[in-house]
Amino acid sequence: MNYIELAEKYGTPLYVYDSQKIINNYDRFVQSFDVSNLKLHYAVKALSNISILKLMKSIGAGLDCVSIQEVQLGLRAGFPAKDIIFTPNSISEEEYEKALELGVKMNIDNLQILEYFGVNHPSEPICIRVNPHLMAGGNKNISVGHIDSKFGISIHQMPLVKRLIKNYGIPVEGIHVHTGSDILDPEIFIRASELIFAIAEEMDDLKYLDFGSGFKVKYKKDGMDTNIKKFGQLFGDKFNEFCSETGKELELRFEPGKYLVSESGAFLAKVNIIKQTTSCTFLGLDTGFNHLIRPMLYDAYHEIENISNPDGERKLYTVVGYLCETDTFGSDRILSEVRKNDILRFHNAGAYCFAMSSNYNSRYKPAEVLLHKGEDYLITQRENFDDLVRNQTDPGIDF
Numbered sequence: 001m002n003y004i005e006l007a008e009k010y011g012t013p014l015y016v017y018d019s020q021k022i023i024n025n026y027d028r029f030v031q032s033f034d035v036s037n038l039k040l041h042y043a044v045k046a047l048s049n050i051s052i053l054k055l056m057k058s059i060g061a062g063l064d065c066v067s068i069q070e071v072q073l074g075l076r077a078g079f080p081a082k083d084i085i086f087t088p089n090s091i092s093e094e095e096y097e098k099a100l101e102l103g104v105k106m107n108i109d110n111l112q113i114l115e116y117f118g119v120n121h122p123s124e125p126i127c128i129r130v131n132p133h134l135m136a137g138g139n140k141n142i143s144v145g146h147i148d149s150k151f152g153i154s155i156h157q158m159p160l161v162k163r164l165i166k167n168y169g170i171p172v173e174g175i176h177v178h179t180g181s182d183i184l185d186p187e188i189f190i191r192a193s194e195l196i197f198a199i200a201e202e203m204d205d206l207k208y209l210d211f212g213s214g215f216k217v218k219y220k221k222d223g224m225d226t227n228i229k230k231f232g233q234l235f236g237d238k239f240n241e242f243c244s245e246t247g248k249e250l251e252l253r254f255e256p257g258k259y260l261v262s263e264s265g266a267f268l269a270k271v272n273i274i275k276q277t278t279s280c281t282f283l284g285l286d287t288g289f290n291h292l293i294r295p296m297l298y299d300a301y302h303e304i305e306n307i308s309n310p311d312g313e314r315k316l317y318t319v320v321g322y323l324c325e326t327d328t329f330g331s332d333r334i335l336s337e338v339r340k341n342d343i344l345r346f347h348n349a350g351a352y353c354f355a356m357s358s359n360y361n362s363r364y365k366p367a368e369v370l371l372h373k374g375e376d377y378l379i380t381q382r383e384n385f386d387d388l389v390r391n392q393t394d395p396g397i398d399f
Contacts, residue, residue: 001371003268003307007343010367011382012270013287015354017047019055019372021264022350026059029259032232035239035252041085043213043257044070046351051370051379052261053077064255067091068098075102085210087129087176087255089151100124107176107210109152111160118168127174127210130155132195134179134188151178155195162202171205178212178255189235197242200250208251209239215259219301219348228259258351265350267292267302271342272322280318283338285329288321290360292346292353295329303347304330312337319344323361354380362388 006016030038041062044053048070053063054077062083063074068091074084081103088095089109093116099106100121108114109129117124131152153161165172177192189211200206218225239252273284294300304319306312314334321327329346338344357365364383369376 001376003266003345004343006369006376007268007270009376010369010378012268012343013285013291013366014268015349015366015368015380016266016268016376017052017261017350017368017370018264018266019370022052022055022260023059025256025260025263026056026061029228029232029254029256030060032229033236033252034233035236036243036249037208037251039208039251039253040260041083041210041253041255042260043255044074045355046257047261047265047353047355048073049354049368049370049379050077051377053079055370055372056260061260064257065104068095068102071099071102071104081105085127085174085255105174107174111153111157111164114153114161114164114170115168118164118170122168122170125171125173125205127176127208128153128161128172129176129178130158130196130199132177132179132192134192152176155199158199172203173205173207174210174253175200175203175206176210176212179214189231190238193235193238193242200242200248201246206248206250208253210253210255211235213254213256213259215256217258217262217348217351220303226259261350262348263350265348265353267346267349267353268307269344269346271338271340271344274338274340280332281316283317283319283335283344285319285321285344287366288323288327288361288363289325289329290321290323290358290363291366292329292349293356293358294352296327297356302329302349304333304335305345305347306336306338306342307345308342309336309339323363325361359383359388364388 007014039062041064042056043064045066053074057078063079065071065074065084065086066088071084071086084104085107086099086104087107107127107129129152131149131154175196177196179188179192200209215226243250269285269287271283272286275282289296315337317333317335318331319329319333354368367382368380370379
């Protein structure tokens, strides 16, 4: 693909996604497991464009949604409600009721809501999200299974959970666990599975066990990622052994988001200025952390390359944005010599990039393009001033 041509055609900044890379990642994941029943539910929060959701549906994925809006996006994309699992936290009872009306599957992550379902919807099949108290993930902000996490019902509260289930007659069809993101060592999943298997062994109505996601993707050419094939063999054997020993015919579920879409995405930005200071050379781009916040929020690394002058002399730069704020994409990066108006490509821009963009500094959100079967398609238009003020009102105040 020619990213320069795409930048010229659609302008910058620009997100570009390659559908074939998404399909390849999905197939690689599924083919790594030798189990009777396997289902992937794509984590919508990673990249929620409806065209991406339609692609996920076409290859056989379900959806993992964390808000009622994500549920509505999934339904609009054509997913049947039964293929959508609703896994929110800290939401109101009203939002649960809306999800019930839409017919999606419920994943309950606290005792208060579990009891609410017992009182108001005792016959509604649910899944229970367990907090295993395991620290995992590449950053404290994306580790969600430890003892201080807000997510899930503590594994130490399972005796109370069982009492509530028994006394209210709540049908529990699934057990769910998710420990964090950027997990390199498959052993954390094995440790979590041992805890979940112990719970599942005592439940008679289970249909599936859901082990979330969090698999590490490669951000650098020489970086490390989760060996999915090795993990699939190891974890699949563990799961099959449990099903055989207990006589339970269960579906094995995962909820990959970043793993499926991260490497499919490229973010293109134009160099506005080259600013030499006493300490470094800044490349000032036509974008900022309002479009790509991960480096500032998570200290995340995105490989950056100068695609306008790939064979130029290698030089040292600090790549920054145009916001009135400390706004750094990468410090001390060695790039091919950069000139004004050159186009830089950020790698691994498919997950949690456009999805976390904003209008900070009253800037417009960028366009999104999908590459599919040799053609490029505009799937999100670039915002304009009308979009920026669309929901603002004039109350007629006499200031």
